[in-house]
Amino acid sequence: MKKSHKILLGGAIVVVGLAITYRAVNQAPDASLPADQQMAQIMDDGGCVFCHTANPDLPFYAKFPIAKSLILKDVAEGYKAFDIAPMMQALAEGKPINEVDLAKVEKAVADGTMPLMQYYLVHWGSSLTSTKTDMVMAWAKQHREKFYPNTLAAAEFKNETVRPIPDAVPFDSAKAVLGEALYHDTRLSADGTISCATCHGINMAGVDNKQYSEGIKGQKGGVNAPTSFNACFNFVQFWDGRAATLAEQAGGPPLNPVEMGCSSFDEIVERLQADAEFTARFKAVYPEGLSQQTITDAIAEYEKTLITPNSAFDRYLKGDKKAMNDTQIEGYALFKEYNCATCHAGVNMGGLTYELMGKRANYFKDREVNAKSGLTDADNGRWAQTKVERDRYRFKTPTLRNVALTWPYYHDGSVKTLDEAIEMMSRYQVGREMSKDDVAKVKSFLEALTGQYKGQTLTNVNKQQ
Numbered sequence: 001m002k003k004s005h006k007i008l009l010g011g012a013i014v015v016v017g018l019a020i021t022y023r024a025v026n027q028a029p030d031a032s033l034p035a036d037q038q039m040a041q042i043m044d045d046g047g048c049v050f051c052h053t054a055n056p057d058l059p060f061y062a063k064f065p066i067a068k069s070l071i072l073k074d075v076a077e078g079y080k081a082f083d084i085a086p087m088m089q090a091l092a093e094g095k096p097i098n099e100v101d102l103a104k105v106e107k108a109v110a111d112g113t114m115p116l117m118q119y120y121l122v123h124w125g126s127s128l129t130s131t132k133t134d135m136v137m138a139w140a141k142q143h144r145e146k147f148y149p150n151t152l153a154a155a156e157f158k159n160e161t162v163r164p165i166p167d168a169v170p171f172d173s174a175k176a177v178l179g180e181a182l183y184h185d186t187r188l189s190a191d192g193t194i195s196c197a198t199c200h201g202i203n204m205a206g207v208d209n210k211q212y213s214e215g216i217k218g219q220k221g222g223v224n225a226p227t228s229f230n231a232c233f234n235f236v237q238f239w240d241g242r243a244a245t246l247a248e249q250a251g252g253p254p255l256n257p258v259e260m261g262c263s264s265f266d267e268i269v270e271r272l273q274a275d276a277e278f279t280a281r282f283k284a285v286y287p288e289g290l291s292q293q294t295i296t297d298a299i300a301e302y303e304k305t306l307i308t309p310n311s312a313f314d315r316y317l318k319g320d321k322k323a324m325n326d327t328q329i330e331g332y333a334l335f336k337e338y339n340c341a342t343c344h345a346g347v348n349m350g351g352l353t354y355e356l357m358g359k360r361a362n363y364f365k366d367r368e369v370n371a372k373s374g375l376t377d378a379d380n381g382r383w384a385q386t387k388v389e390r391d392r393y394r395f396k397t398p399t400l401r402n403v404a405l406t407w408p409y410y411h412d413g414s415v416k417t418l419d420e421a422i423e424m425m426s427r428y429q430v431g432r433e434m435s436k437d438d439v440a441k442v443k444s445f446l447e448a449l450t451g452q453y454k455g456q457t458l459t460n461v462n463k464q465q
């Protein structure tokens with residue numbers, strides 16, 4: 001904003017503020033109201049709803065020439081950064097709020113970054129007083145206890161945004177045994193060369209460590225393979241969320257022409273049925289026999305066993321103070337300070353929302369300049385599924401579990417090292433340049449996220465160059 005504009009706006013703000021929106025007292029909601037109602041009222045009073053919804057009712061002064069463009073810019077930027085509508089609806093219905101939304105609002109209010117100053121200067125009485133801030137903090141804690149009870153964490157860590165991975169999730173073991181076999185079975189590919197494990201090796205931390213995976217006949221896809229470990233904790237599957245469940249996801253690769261290249265599941269069923277021994281074993285568990293539905297169901301059941309509890313960080317959260325060293329503990333504090341723990345929240349430290357890549361700086365423009373790689377179809381992210389403009393360049397936030405073993409990074413696999421991935425997250429998602437020292441500490445913390453599979457620390461047979 002130009003300085004002269006600032007002064008003009010300042011003047012307009014004072015006049016309009018005095019005339020219209022004067023509120024003598026910035027009152028906190030009545031303490032006897034239920035916490036959800038208090039919260040809804042604070043969000044309304046704070047203008048949070050105004051700047052963070054698709055089509056807000058603009059006040060009349062928004063029609064003044066300079067004010068208009070500035071207000072519209074704030075609203076557009078605000079809505080781009082955060083859509084508050086799902087949370088307001090959940091509040092009204094007494095339903096759970098997404099863990100990431102909860103974490104973001106809690107963090108913004110705790111840091112005092114919201115509402116934006118230009119808003120509360122106009123709307124006297126909308127700034128968050130300490131009473132209101134305390135109410136928001138108490139509400140967030142209570143909401144988390146109710147809907148996301150952190151039963152595994154030690155008392156002092158019960159209100160963290162990240163929760164430890166449980167030792168097991170319920171699964172059907174007979175089905176999982178079949179799923180394990182199918183996961184490693186190259187008969188799921190047209191030419192018998194590729195299995196799920198080719199790109200998601202169990203001894204390779206569930207990835208292939210390639211920028212783009214290679215399918216049949218050496219064909220390359222256009223997006224980096226995320227890990228299959230802990231995928232069962234994601235709210236949807238794939239970077240663009242096009243599969244709602246693990247079973248639906250497992251139906252994709254076999255028919256994908258550049259991955260496993262089969263023409264239909266009938267082709268796969270036919271090949272498997274030629275194997276009398278396997279067919280009999282399969283029928284003993286699934287009397288209806290082999291089909292896309294039963295094959296993908298078995299694979300999904302197996303994927304529920306691909307979880308990695310008891311990382312050093314999880315043991316630390318559970319109360320083992322020695323599980324992380326001092327650098328890692330400092331790294332965790334930075335991870336929270338830099339807002340990383342808002343998007344990378346929950347059990348999987350990710351996998352709960354779609355987030356804009358390049359929220360604070362233009363990632364794709366810089367990539368074009370630095371790496372000479374122009375936009376691809378995959379860069380559209382969630383937009384490819386919804387065709388809603390707001391969804392362009394939004395991706396399902398990846399998990400950070402075992403991230404030290406799952407290079408290269410980002411949906412485009414363009415980032416080779418964890419140091420760069422951290423430094424760039426800070427620049428593009430948080431809007432801060434991180435010092436080398438802080439990057440090293442956060443990296444050390446992320447290394448503490450390598451968990452255990454079948455009681456052993458997860459490893460990767462590939463070595464990073």
Ligand code: HEC
Binds near residue numbers: 108
């Ligand atoms: C005048 C418009 C305006 C008002 C009022 C406003 N915001 Fe924002 N908000 C923005 C803008 C612009 C951004 C993005 C830039 C930023 O974060 O500073 C943002 C960002 C956010 C974010 C995203 C931060 C992140 O890390 O992803 C959250 C959460 C948020 N606001 C919550 C709130 C809450 C809660 C209130 C009410 C107490 C509020 N906002 C009031 C404009 C506004």
Ligand code: HEC
Binds near residue numbers: 183227259
């Ligand atoms: C040729 C390599 C390749 C093969 C074979 C393959 N995948 Fe993938 N997998 C990928 C890539 C690449 C993605 C990301 C695609 C996207 O998001 O658009 C992916 C995504 C996934 C995801 C989603 C993870 C997440 O966080 O979104 C799961 C789960 C998964 N694959 C499991 C499987 C299973 C099960 C099989 C076998 C039926 C399989 N994959 C076969 C490369 C492969």
Ligand code: HEC
Binds near residue numbers: 338344357395411426
């Ligand atoms: C606004 C949400 C948001 C915030 C804040 C955020 N991230 Fe991310 N993170 C993402 C998204 C989305 C991606 C995927 C980007 C892509 O694929 O282009 C990602 C990717 C990553 C990756 C690469 C993972 C992989 O397997 O490819 C790492 C590492 C990471 N983030 C660490 C951090 C750290 C450290 C911070 C804090 C400095 C942070 N993130 C802050 C949303 C966020």
